[in-house]
Amino acid sequence: MSLLELRGITRTVRLPDDSRLDILRGVDLSVGAGEHISIVGRSGTGKSTLLNILGLLDAPTDGEYLLDGTPIGRLGNRRRARRRGDDFGFVFQQFNLLPGRTALENVIAPLLYARGRTFWRRHSIAASMLERMGLGDRLESKPEQLSGGEQQRVAIARALVRTPRVILADEPTGALDVDTGAEIMSMLDEIASDTGAVLIAITHDLAVAARATRHFRLGEGVLTPITIAPRTSGTLAELGDPLTATDVVDPEAVPALAEVEAGPA
Amino acid sequence: MTGFVGALVEAWGELRIHRLRVLLSLIGVAVAVAAMTGVTALGDITRQAQAELSEAQSGRPATFRVDAWSETATLDATATTAAFREFVDRYQIEQASLVTYSTMPVRMPMATWDVTVQAVDPPYGTMHRIAPIHGSWFTEADADRFSPALVVNEAFLRELGVADLSGHPTVLIGAGEPVLATVTGVVADLWPGAYPEAYILSSAYERWIPPNPEYFTVPALEVWVPPEDAEVAEEYLNRDLTAALGAGAQVQIYRQDAFGIEEFDRVFQLVVTGIGVLVLMLGALSLVNISLVTVRQRIREIGIRRSFGASSGRIFFSIMMESLVATVLAGVVGVGIAVVAVRNAPIESLIGWGAIQDVPPFPVSAAVTGLVAATAIGALAGLLPALVAVRVKPIDAIRY
Ligand SMILES: Nc1ncnc2c1ncn2[C@@H]1O[C@H](COP(=O)(O)OP(=O)(O)OP(=O)(O)O)[C@@H](O)[C@H]1O
Ligand SMILES: [Mg+2]
Numbered sequence: 001m002s003l004l005e006l007r008g009i010t011r012t013v014r015l016p017d018d019s020r021l022d023i024l025r026g027v028d029l030s031v032g033a034g035e036h037i038s039i040v041g042r043s044g045t046g047k048s049t050l051l052n053i054l055g056l057l058d059a060p061t062d063g064e065y066l067l068d069g070t071p072i073g074r075l076g077n078r079r080r081a082r083r084r085g086d087d088f089g090f091v092f093q094q095f096n097l098l099p100g101r102t103a104l105e106n107v108i109a110p111l112l113y114a115r116g117r118t119f120w121r122r123h124s125i126a127a128s129m130l131e132r133m134g135l136g137d138r139l140e141s142k143p144e145q146l147s148g149g150e151q152q153r154v155a156i157a158r159a160l161v162r163t164p165r166v167i168l169a170d171e172p173t174g175a176l177d178v179d180t181g182a183e184i185m186s187m188l189d190e191i192a193s194d195t196g197a198v199l200i201a202i203t204h205d206l207a208v209a210a211r212a213t214r215h216f217r218l219g220e221g222v223l224t225p226i227t228i229a230p231r232t233s234g235t236l237a238e239l240g241d242p243l244t245a246t247d248v249v250d251p252e253a254v255p256a257l258a259e260v261e262a263g264p265a
Numbered sequence: 266m267t268g269f270v271g272a273l274v275e276a277w278g279e280l281r282i283h284r285l286r287v288l289l290s291l292i293g294v295a296v297a298v299a300a301m302t303g304v305t306a307l308g309d310i311t312r313q314a315q316a317e318l319s320e321a322q323s324g325r326p327a328t329f330r331v332d333a334w335s336e337t338a339t340l341d342a343t344a345t346t347a348a349f350r351e352f353v354d355r356y357q358i359e360q361a362s363l364v365t366y367s368t369m370p371v372r373m374p375m376a377t378w379d380v381t382v383q384a385v386d387p388p389y390g391t392m393h394r395i396a397p398i399h400g401s402w403f404t405e406a407d408a409d410r411f412s413p414a415l416v417v418n419e420a421f422l423r424e425l426g427v428a429d430l431s432g433h434p435t436v437l438i439g440a441g442e443p444v445l446a447t448v449t450g451v452v453a454d455l456w457p458g459a460y461p462e463a464y465i466l467s468s469a470y471e472r473w474i475p476p477n478p479e480y481f482t483v484p485a486l487e488v489w490v491p492p493e494d495a496e497v498a499e500e501y502l503n504r505d506l507t508a509a510l511g512a513g514a515q516v517q518i519y520r521q522d523a524f525g526i527e528e529f530d531r532v533f534q535l536v537v538t539g540i541g542v543l544v545l546m547l548g549a550l551s552l553v554n555i556s557l558v559t560v561r562q563r564i565r566e567i568g569i570r571r572s573f574g575a576s577s578g579r580i581f582f583s584i585m586m587e588s589l590v591a592t593v594l595a596g597v598v599g600v601g602i603a604v605v606a607v608r609n610a611p612i613e614s615l616i617g618w619g620a621i622q623d624v625p626p627f628p629v630s631a632a633v634t635g636l637v638a639a640t641a642i643g644a645l646a647g648l649l650p651a652l653v654a655v656r657v658k659p660i661d662a663i664r665y
Contacts (some may be wrong), residue, residue: 048664058570058660078576085574092663099284110573112271119267140601 002066003165003198004031004054009063010221011049023049025221026063033165035194036199038212040229045218047202048170054200055168056084085113088157089197091188093171095151097143097223103130103154104139114162131155133187149180153187160191167192169201173208185211272579276586283559287339290555291595293548294642296323298599299606301541303634306607308534309628320522321394322455324487327495328392328522330364331486331502337513342483346471348509349486356501360489362389363467367482369474371461372437373424382423382438382463384470384484392489400430404468407449410577413438413469416450421461438463444473487521542638549642556588556650567654568662581651588647589640596639600632 011024023046031037041047052058053065056072065072067087072080089110090096097106104126111122118125125255130139133153143151159167173181185201185208192199203209210228217226231246280287282503324330333345346363365384389395390402397416407414415436417425430448432632437443447464465474467484479522490498499518506516560567567580575583604627 052660052663055572056379057568057663078578081574081579082574083574084572088572090572096565096663098566098569101278105278109275109570112275113574115267119271230553 002030002032003068004029005064005066005069006030006054007064007066009050009053009060009065011046011053012061022221024053024060027218027221029216029223029224031200033198034193034196035214035216036189036212037201037216038209038220039200039202039216039223040206040209040226040228041218046221047218050218050223051128051168051200051202053172054166055088055090056080085162087111087165087263089162089164089167091152091155091159091167091169091172093174095143095148095155095175096129097151097154097158099143102140103135103157104116106143106154107158110162118162126157126161128212129161131153132191133157133207134196148176149184152176152180156184156191158189160195160197163195164197166198166200169199171202171204173203173205178205178207181205181208207225268579272582272586273590274545275583277588279583279587280591286416286555286559287591290548291591293544293551294592294595294639295543295599295602297544297548298596298635298639299393299602300544301538301638302318302600302631303603303606304534304538304541306603306628306635307610310607311630313628317394319424323521324392325394326522327492327498327520328487328489329495329502329518331488331506332517333483333485333506333510333514334517337515340483340510340514342476345483345510346467348506349484351509352486352502352505353488355505358488360388360392361393362386362487363484363663364389364487365470365482365484367470367474369439370443371421371463372443373461374426378424378461380438380461380463382470384463384467386467388489389487392487395452396451397450400448402450403464406464407448408468410447410469413444413446413465413473414449415446416452416464417448418452418459418462419454420459421463422448422451424461439474441475446473461501502528545638545642549646552588552592552642552646553649556584556646557653560584560650560654563654564662566656567657568659568664571659571662577655581655584651584654585605585644585647588650589643590648592639592643593636596636596643599639600635603635604632 006027006029009024009027010022012020012022014022039047039050049058056067059073067083071160072083075083098109101109104123107126107130108122111118111126114122120143127136127139130136133156135153135157136208138146138150141150142182143154146154152175156172159169167188172188173184177182188199188201189211191197199212201208201212206228209215210230215226216223218224331349332350334340339538349363352358362385367382367384369382370377371380385403387403387405387407395402395416399418399422400416402416403414412435414575415438422434424427425434425436425448430451434448435445436448438446488502499520502518503516507514567575570580570583607627
């Protein structure tokens with residue numbers, strides 16, 4: 001049984017001028033334990049929306065979402081919130097650290113929603129997590145005093161401190177330079193593998209996307225599997241990327257994409 | 266359990282981050298609580314002190330004093346005493362006392378003084394809240410002594426030249442053939458520079474002290490009855506004693522406890538409490554304002570907390586807690602200020618007369634009132650921002 005399963009998920013929003021915007025038009029996805037998934041797609045195609053639905057921050061307009069075989073739609077708000085805290089860890093592009101609070105306080109914050117031993121031992125757990133991220137000497141630093149890479153490492157420590165089963169990363173390297181981004185991604189990959197967590201990462205960076213075990217592209221509101229050859233650099237745009245240039249969905253119809261998919265399957 | 270502690274920890278963290286803003290708005294709350302609590306406490310204390318002072322001098326509610334005299338002849342003291350005693354026995358009044366004022370020579374070591382001596386019965390001590398600082402007040406057993414017992418004031422003791430009662434001091438009292446009396450109790454002077462005074466038991470007075478022909482006195486009767494029985498008591502006293510003392514005797518009854526004279530400071534207290542409530546409201550408004558602003562700034566932060574698994578109930582509780590923790594702290598500070606201020610307030614000059622031996626302690630009810638007011642304000646001020654925060658959808662909060 002897969003850990004996460006989406007069946008025909010749609011998400012429609014009503015815009016201020018009263019027109020409808022279909023962001024997702026029927027997404028199917030099945031993720032098993034320990035998989036690393038990457039999702040690419042041009043800006044505004046609904047990648048964040050999809051990730052938020054996966055992380056129970058948003059609810060689909062239609063379709064079914066099974067978490068551990070349990071239909072999430074039937075859970076009440078409270079239980080949904082609890083599962084969100086227990087099972088998911090979020091890493092955001094803009095880090096989203098709590099301003100004014102130290103690195104340690106930021107990593108402690110999710111543990112305030114834990115129960116039992118984890119709650120009472122939150123200080124030592126958070127400190128050792130930061131140490132693992134190489135920030136043992138920056139525990140008392142506030143986000144304002146940290147570099148982008150360091151902030152993202154704090155954010156990763158915070159996302160992982162409750163050992164979630166699913167890590168959801170929304171463009172985790174988007175605000176970092178290439179080298180730092182690569183470093184951050186290997187950390188994320190490594191820790192996810194260590195704990196056996198599912199990693200679902202959204203990215204614009206093909207090198208980042210290539211690290212995953214399975215790759216998808218989101219366009220026109222649907223998710224399509226693609227193949228990306230392992231590489232050390234490259235963005236969609238650099239490829240003369242039709243993904244960013246148009247709304248083309250069908251990979252066969254796009255010659256440039258064929259090159260992308262020419263790597264080992 | 267962990268949920269509650271977690272919310273508290275969170276609230277405390279938030280307060281630390283926003284401490285300057287929170288502090289500013291809380292100054293108002295603390296000041297208002299201090300004003301309200303202080304005024305309530307002062308009012309309570311002065312009223313209490315006043316009541317005690319006036320009770321010590323005039324008796325507790327409802328105390329009646331009965332005076333008998335005759336316009337045509339001198340009234341027989343023995344017959345009057347008998348009539349009073351008979352009345353007290355008939356109605357089984359427990360708190361009643363004959364009161365006879367007299368002046369008698371007292372042989373002090375340095376000189377002989379004419380001392381005012383009140384002859385009373387044992388209940389007089391309770392009726393006038395007499396609390397001796399040395400020794401004790403009269404009991405029924407003192408009637409069986411072989412010499413009269415005296416309860417004297419400090420001035421009397423000073424004049425006797427002794428510091429306390431450890432040596433069982435005695436003194437000769439009375440004109441003609443003086444008797445040796447033993448001092449068994451000492452009460453505080455009513456005011457600095459008081460003259461020597463003494464109490465003696467009525468029974469001892471009648472038995473030992475020879476009547477002074479120059480200073481003839483008839484006893485008065487004091488009775489202390491429950492206030493609700495006051496009217497009946499007054500009627501019976503009048504009817505029975507007029508009958509018992511016979512034609513020609515006049516019986517005058519008046520209520521001597523100070524009832525109805527405490528109203529003036531009530532108005533003052535009401536006005537200041539009103540102002541306190543107003544200040545508290547203003548403090549609360551600024552608190553609401555500040556928390557609303559910070560909640561708006563914190564929508565993103567709320568979204569992040571949502572991603573940690575915060576339910577809307579938890580968000581509501583956290584924001585509410587922030588406000589509550591803050592105002593309860595402000596309330597404690599306010600009550601503290603009030604306690605210190607009241608400690609150092611010139612209570613005696615507020616009462617305006619007399620000296621009180623010990624200032625009553627800070628009234629707990631006033632402190633509780635202050636804390637309750639602070640908590641209520643916190644809840645009120647927290648409600649609106651908490652509702653706003655809960656209405657934010659997690660997804661909007663994250664996207665914000
Ligand atoms: N609540 C909403 N109300 C109105 N429009 C919305 C809402 N949520 C998302 N959208 C729109 O839906 C589209 C998809 O948004 P989303 O943030 O999921 O895109 P994305 O793929 O993550 O883009 P990017 O790569 O720039 O982050 C956008 O056009 C966005 O404006
Ligand atoms: Mg996005």
